[in-house]
Amino acid sequence: xxxxxxxxxxxxxxxxxxxxxxxxxxxxxxxxxxxxxxxxxxxxxxxxxxxxxxxxxxxxxxxxxxxxxxxxxxxxxxxxxxxxxxxxxxxxxxxxxxxxxxxxxxxxxxxxxxxxxxxxxxxxxxxxxxxxxxxxxxxxxxxxxxxxxxxxxxxxxxxxxxxxxxxxxxxxxxxxxxxxxxxxxxxxxxxxxxxxxxxxxxxxxxxxxxxxxxxxxxxxxxxxxxxxxxxxxxxxxxxxxxxxxxxxxxxxxxxxxxxxxxxxxxxxxxxxxx
Amino acid sequence: xxxxxxxxxxxxxxxxxxxxxxxxxxxxxxxxxxxxxxxxxxxxxxxxxxxxxxxxxxxxxxxxxxxxxxxxxxxxxxxxxxxxxxxxxxxxxxxxxxxxxxxxxxxxxxxxxxxxxxxxxxxxxxxxxxxxxxxxxxxxxxxxxxxxxxxxxxxxxxxxxxxxxxxxxxxxxxxxxxxxxxxxxxxxxxxxxxxxxxxxxxxxxxxxxxxxxxxxxxxxxxxxxxxxxxxxxxxxxxxxxxxxxxxxxxxxxxxxxxxxxxxxxxxxxxxxxxxxxxxxxxxxxxxxxxx
Numbered sequence: 340x341x342x343x344x345x346x347x348x349x350x351x352x353x354x355x356x357x358x359x360x361x362x363x364x365x366x367x368x369x370x371x372x373x374x375x376x377x378x379x380x381x382x383x384x385x386x387x388x389x390x391x392x393x394x395x396x397x398x399x400x401x402x403x404x405x406x407x408x409x410x411x412x413x414x415x416x417x418x419x420x421x422x423x424x425x426x427x428x429x430x431x432x433x434x435x436x437x438x439x440x441x442x443x444x445x446x447x448x449x450x451x452x453x454x455x456x457x458x459x460x461x462x463x464x465x466x467x468x469x470x471x472x473x474x475x476x477x478x479x480x481x482x483x484x485x486x487x488x489x490x491x492x493x494x495x496x497x498x499x500x501x502x503x504x505x506x507x508x509x510x511x512x513x514x515x516x517x518x519x520x521x522x523x524x525x526x527x528x529x530x531x532x533x534x535x536x537x538x539x540x541x542x543x544x545x546x547x548x549x550x551x552x553x554x555x556x557x558x559x560x561x562x563x564x565x566x567x568x569x570x571x572x573x574x575x576x577x578x579x580x581x582x583x584x585x586x587x588x589x590x591x592x593x594x595x596x597x598x599x600x601x602x603x604x605x606x607x608x609x610x611x612x613x
Numbered sequence: 614x615x616x617x618x619x620x621x622x623x624x625x626x627x628x629x630x631x632x633x634x635x636x637x638x639x640x641x642x643x644x645x646x647x648x649x650x651x652x653x654x655x656x657x658x659x660x661x662x663x664x665x666x667x668x669x670x671x672x673x674x675x676x677x678x679x680x681x682x683x684x685x686x687x688x689x690x691x692x693x694x695x696x697x698x699x700x701x702x703x704x705x706x707x708x709x710x711x712x713x714x715x716x717x718x719x720x721x722x723x724x725x726x727x728x729x730x731x732x733x734x735x736x737x738x739x740x741x742x743x744x745x746x747x748x749x750x751x752x753x754x755x756x757x758x759x760x761x762x763x764x765x766x767x768x769x770x771x772x773x774x775x776x777x778x779x780x781x782x783x784x785x786x787x788x789x790x791x792x793x794x795x796x797x798x799x800x801x802x803x804x805x806x807x808x809x810x811x812x813x814x815x816x817x818x819x820x821x822x823x824x825x826x827x828x829x830x831x832x833x834x835x836x837x838x839x840x841x842x843x844x845x846x847x848x849x850x851x852x853x854x855x856x857x858x859x860x861x862x863x864x865x866x867x868x869x870x871x872x873x874x875x876x877x878x879x880x881x882x883x884x885x886x887x888x889x890x891x892x893x894x895x896x897x898x899x900x901x902x903x904x
Contacts, residue, residue, distance in 0.1 A: 361625045567865060574819060
């Protein structure tokens with residue numbers, strides 16, 4: 340399994356689905372483990388009754404059926420599918436509505452879903468907040484910049500409560516891949532996946548949604564900025580150390596070095612004349 | 614479910630090996646070996662994958678007698694284990710030995726004048742622009758051409774890589790420039806492709822995949838002048854590409870990324886979770902009332 344996880348970390352992120360399918364063929368005995376540990380882009384489904392899209396994951400799945408967060412029904416229908424309690428379902432409904440507004444403001448489109456379930460801890464529960472956005476030209480990209488562009492975010496929060504204070508443990512995964520081709524001679528593509536965790540304690544007197552929401556918003560911003568500045572920045576660094584820009588004059592650039600050599604050579608020559 | 618066939622498994626292993634990021638094939642190979650749990654299958658996949666990978670990555674090998682380097686590529690491959698180095702007119706057998714190239718393996722004297730002139734100019738460019746790059750020029754068509762005779766094609770390859778496992782990063786740059794010399798039309802046409810990859814994997818996995826295509830032409834002259842013209846074209850086109858890359862990176866944060874997720878909502882403030890809760894509550898009430 341360690342070898343499998345190491346392999347996934349090296350494969351092109353944009354091909355993770357193929358990589359996982361291949362691993363499942365080679366390691367059929369580890370399929371449960373692989374399916375739960377390897378992050379995959381989210382699949383979407385259509386809820387006919389509510390007229391809305393929803394996202395599929397292990398937490399709204401029972402057997403081969405998936406539960407829609409809008410209608411709260413399984414598709415294909417199930418007699419006794421796993422359901423959140425009535426009280427939790429109320430919170431789930433509210434979370435889906437509010438998260439949809441959040442999603443619209445940050446993602447200008449996309450699909451989101453929130454699923455909740457009770458955990459062993461007394462009164463404790465867990466929730467997963469999912470977002471999927473297709474930002475390509477033929478998807479929901481408003482500026483027409485991307486040939487291909489996908490963002491998937493999976494946030495899993497575990498909540499435990501004690502006397503008006505709640506402890507939240509968030510694990511977030513972001514997967515993205517995009518390609519631009521604004522210049523016909525060049526294609527530029529970046530893809531990546533990162534996972535981070537965050538824990539916090541907040542008073543639960545006003546309910547949990549605001550606390551969870553703020554944590555997720557904070558985390559998404561950190562991940563977006565991290566990917567943008569640190570991770571993508573590092574790939575740029577790698578490229579520019581392999582091939583140096585020739586027009587730039589710096590002490591270490593090729594042009595700078597050759598200029599320095601020329602100047603020094605000149606000085607030495609002049610000195611030796613005297 | 615019946616187990617997958619041996620061939621299918623070896624095929625999958627080969628798929629993984631060929632997608633190794635620059636400089637990481639050893640690590641990928643170790644993982645694949647463990648997962649396959651069969652040395653026979655691993656050898657089958659590796660023996661097919663390694664030569665292809667080496668050629669695609671344009672791996673550069675040091676010649677054992679220190680006479681230079683040989684670039685592994687499909688332009689210079691005589692077969693899957695023998696590679697031609699025209700600069701020293703030798704053939705290297707991977708992992709084994711060196712021998713001089715035979716006359717049939719070498720281009721004609723006429724073609725060789727152009728090939729070696731371009732090779733020397735290219736070496737200067739590569740030394741200047743690529744801190745750790747290597748290059749080679751091969752004759753990929755019409756190797757028997759003589760003066761005022763048939764057209765011929767040379768291919769210039771540049772390969773550079775940066776591998777730093779401690780810094781969790783690696784990258785590769787591969788240029789392939791086809792140079793078509795047409796003696797009848799007295800023209801030299803160039804078409805080039807550059808493929809750049811980079812991988813950063815400290816607590817994450819992010820990869821860059823970019824391609825460039827360019828072309829230009831110049832007049833057929835004597836070998837030295839053609840070499841200067843050709844390498845100048847290569848130098849300027851590749852510099853143009855680097856500039857475009859710089860631009861793409863600078864547009865990332867405020868433009869490209871926005872297509873996926875904005876930094877902040879249009880309001881330029883964080884999301885008002887409390888307001889939204891009230892909003893959703895009133896929406897629910899309205900919905901209930903309108904039923």
